[in-house]
Amino acid sequence: MHCVLRSDDLFVIQRAKDVLEAKGITCLIKNQFASGAMGEIPPQDCIPELWLLDESWAPRAERILAELDERPQQGAWHCPQCRELNEAQFAICWNCQDSRD
Known part of the structure; x- marks a missing residue:
């Protein structure tokens, strides 16, 4: 570890x-x-x-x-996987747990 x-x-x-x-x-x-x-x-x-x-x-x-x-602070973003809108503070989609990147 x-x-x-x-x-x-x-x-x-x-x-x-x-x-x-x-x-x-x-x-x-x-x-x-x-x-x-x-x-x-x-x-x-x-x-x-x-x-x-x-x-x-x-x-x-x-x-x-x-x-x-x-990473610079960014605004709200759409998940590349499920297209859900996520607030800026989240690095992982609330809906499908896919990464912002």
Whole structure:
């Protein structure tokens, strides 16, 4: 396994997980529910992390996540698969779960 992302913001981790899984990269979130234990265990052990199940996907996953950070803000978009309208903040179609790209 390989950690590709750490963030205090669980929504950032979940978005990255959704994007990677839409591209066929299997991953999991560690420490997803650990914030409730903060104070009982060290804070650095409570930060949500995104882990790849297969380390061989690390270069591709890191490239996808880097592109995700560099993507300019865009308006609403139509899904290339089902043509449904999606709001700008979504990278994956709400209807068919196809990627924006």
